[in-house]
Each structure stands twice: as C-alpha cells, then as structure tokens.
Amino acid sequence: MIMKNYIWTLPTRLFHWLLAISFTAAYILGELDEFKNLHFAFGAFVGTIIFFRVLFGFFGPKHSRFSDFPIGFKNQVEFVKAFFANSKVYVGHNPLASLVMISIFIIGIACSLSGFLFYATENNVLSLNLGEDFLGEMHEILATLFLILVIFHLAGIFLDLIFHPKNGIFQSIFTGYKNVEAQKVELNSFQKFFSVLWLVVPFMFFYLAFGLQITNHDSENSKSDKTEQHEGGDDD
Template structure:
C-alpha cells in the first residue's frame, strides 16, 4: 500500500483522514483579530462617552486588517487568494443544485458571504474616517470635506451597522447549519488551518483541489508580517498626521 503525503504527514488510505493545510497562519490571525475588533467596536460605540475613543482605535485596527486582507488576497497562499474562490454565476447555480464537487476553503455561496462582509466593513471604516458627531469624536478626514458630506457619511456609517450585524448573523447561522445538517465543522479549520477529509469522501473533491495545499512556512509568515508592518506604519502616519 503506497502512503499518501499531505502537509508532510504520512497517511494511509482508508485508515486515517487526509489532512490538508487550507488556511495559513496570517489568514487565521486576521479572522480572529477581526472578530475581536468588531466586538470591541460595537461594545465601545454603545458605551459612549470616553469609550468612543476606543471605538476609533478599533476602527483603525479593522482598517489595518482589511487592507492586509485585500493585499493578501492577491499575494497570499493558495486558498487565501480571491481568484481561488471568486464565485461565478455557474459555480453558484451548480452548488445550489448540488451538482458541483465539494471544494476546499470557501464554497461559492460562502464566498459571496465573504466578499459581502468585506465590502460592508470597508464601507464602515471608510465612512468612519469622515464622521463628525460634533461632541466627542471627529474622524481624521472629516475636516477635509463640507459638513453636509460628513453628516451624510455619518448616517451611512450608523445605518451600515445593521447590515454588518445581519451578515454576521447569516455567517454564524451558516456555520451552525453546516455543522448540524452536513456534519462539516467550519470552525476547526480556521483555528488549526487544516481540513480533515475522510478518504472515503476524497472522490467528491477535484483531484486538483486535493493537491493544492496552502503554503504556510516561515517565509510565508515573514512576508505577511512585513506587509502588515508596512500597513501599520502607513495607517498610523495618516491617522496621527
């Protein structure tokens, strides 16, 4: 019996699960830091008062993370790249009809959710830079636009919170649905980085997918840290200018 090698581990068909690295460490850290920052942002804005400054700090942190994710979506590891899971109309229809093969990482519908959430978060941080409540907080770019523009963007910033909460609720519901009715644990891979596949189900995946493990070595992580560091410097400079 010939052994199969995935992520440097020795696995024997029909005896052990196939383990493939899907999410690299930078993506996993991005995901969980984003979760913490979003939670902190909602808590601080509802506390009001001096906590609004913490709301701004969380906003700058989310901006930094989003800029990193956008860049990493083009230069990151295999399954982190947008091109690897950008959903086409045909892919979405085939998936909904149940006629598409299983995929590693984001399925077409899940990809729509990811892009939607990234978009509304980008809208949130962008408008937040122009917010001026005339009491406790003024965004760093508010002084560069007329008051009516700042007020308009402030309204979008406030109303967009409902969209963000709705998408997050759908995201959590989808995780529960896949766990409850499809037996797929979507949380574990984003913690460990690995996708576990029963050898008996390997035929449901494209062979090319099973051979596309994401790189997650020292060089990959160092490159991600360099990108993040540069973004922190740029964002920090313009936020304190």
Template structure:
C-alpha cells in the same frame, strides 16, 4: 472514522479572521460609550481589510481570491443545491462562503472608511456619512449572523467543524466528489 487532514488556512488568514472578529465586536460594543476605543477598533478593522485585500492576491492557494470568488451563476447554482440538500463539499471556501467573504470585506471596509471620514473636519456632522456608517455597521451585524449560520449548516452537512478549522488551519482531505 476520521480521514487524513490537510493544511488549508494559513496562520495569517486565521489571525486576520479572528482579529477582525475581535475588532468588529469591540467597535460594535463601544459605539456609544467609549469613542477612543471604538475608533481604534475601527482603524484596526480597516488595516485588517487592507491586509486581506493584499493577501487575497499574494497569499497561499486557499487565501487567494482566485480560489473562491465565483460567478453569480455558480453561486446561485450552489445555493440551489444547498436548498435541495445536495451541495458538494469544498476544501476551501464554497461559492456561498466566497460570496460572503466579499460581502464582509466590502461592508467592513465601507464601515471603517465612513467611520474614519466622520473623524475628519470635512465630514464631521455630515448626516449622510454618519447614516451610511450606521447602516453599514448594522448590515455587517446581519452578515455576521448569516456567516455564522452558513458555517453551522456547512459543518453539519459535511460533518466537519469549520470553526475549529479556522483555529487550527486544517480540514479533512478531499474525498470523492469534493472540490479541492
């Protein structure tokens, strides 16, 4: 029996999330064949990252960095409890999810920045810029795979569909032992 649910992810967080998914997918798929579309998808990703940085300070409770950015020790303890199968449920992002958000923001921001740099005359043909861009894009793909794996694991462990929550914005209300 499902309990009551609460609003967690605001519309702008959800729009940001799925728009970033789309812009990264488009940029990844068009990297070799459609330069203009690839660049515009990169610009969109960069703008989305800039928005998310602002929203991390000005947005509602669960969008704020202060709600989900945790210390390395807290993240390590949470990952250890996950390995033992005893992690607590978080209504917002858990410590591992919070760390993943920061990693994704940094990696996508760096990918967008180096992509933009490569379009400028000052950096056109500069090997380290292109190499860094490609490395960050490949790292981003690996982070996305880890992110999806984490969402699946957390969804199964806590018996809630986290992907659905990022569409509708609602999650199960906190219960005993959950971190609100």
C-alpha cells in the same frame, strides 16, 4: 479514507480571530459615548487588517486568493443543489461563503473609512462637502450591514456543521485543517514577510486612532446637555 489537509495557515487564522474580536468591540463601543477613542481604535484596526487581507487575495496562498472564490451564478446554483446531497466539498470557501467574505471585505473597509470621515468632519480635521449627517447615517448603515453579514456567516457555519459535520469546516478556523482532498498549503518567504506587516500595522493604526483628538464637544450632545442642565440648576 479522506486525509486531513492543512488549508488555513496561521496568519489567516490570526487575522480571523483578530477581526472577530475587533469588529465586536468596535460595534459595541460605537454605541457608548464614554469610549469614543477606544471605538476609533478598534474601528481603525478593523479597516487596516481587512485592507491587508484584500492584498493577500491577490498574492496569498491558493485558497486565500480571489481567483479561488467561486462566486459566479452557476457556482451558486451548483452549490445549492449539492448542499443537501453533500455531493461536493469545497477546499477553500464555498460559493455562498465567498460572496459573504468579499462583502465583509468591502463593507468592512467602507465602514471604517466612513467612520474616519465622520470623525474628521465633525471635528473639523477635513472639510468635506458630504455633510456630517450624511456621513453619520452612512456609517451607521454600513455598521448594520456588517453585522448582518456576520450573522449570515455564523448561520452558514452552523448549517455546515449540522449538514456536513465530517468535513471539518468549523474546526478549520481553529486548527487550519479540513477533512478534504487537497494539497497542503505553505507560505513562501514573501507571504511570510507580508504576514508580519499584516499583523503588525493594524496595531499601529489602533494606537494612532486612539490618540485622535475630539475637539467638537457639541457632538457629545447627551453628555453636555446633562452638564448644562446641572450647571443651570446651580445658578438658580
């Protein structure tokens, strides 16, 4: 009989749910003019929490390390063949999930950074030669790619739940346990110390980004247009 084994430690699970909440909030608030600073705050949170996760990929516990991400072409073929036969169980991320995770890390950081650069050029904090329109477009494209990756991720989890319900992958991001043969994962003191920074620093960036000043009110086109029209109406 296969035992339950502890795979995802508390910092990984907290990271996961904080990322899921902050990405969803940043995405929705990006569309709403009234909540710009809250959008910056959640967006900065996403970028920072992913940045720390990337570092964890080099010195975190075994299954969080990039060296445990089987992303090679051969691994992908093997994964697809074994998927329907349920003949191979992956302790960490499976090959396709590993690709999606790495893409989420890269696109997530790029999206957050492009958002900041967009804000900075729009509000004359930095003078970059990239142009506001280009940065705005890039930011929107990266946000859409991020959303597509999340949809892939959710589809993967759903398919896994249908085809391999006994492996316990779905529950693992809540409880930390999967039904796989593996060595129990434990964090060393340095990883514990790092995890505290990982979960505290993003809140500091949230706070800092919330305080960003919006000086270029031209960017709030729709709002100011409406106001001008209204003022014009009064003068007549």
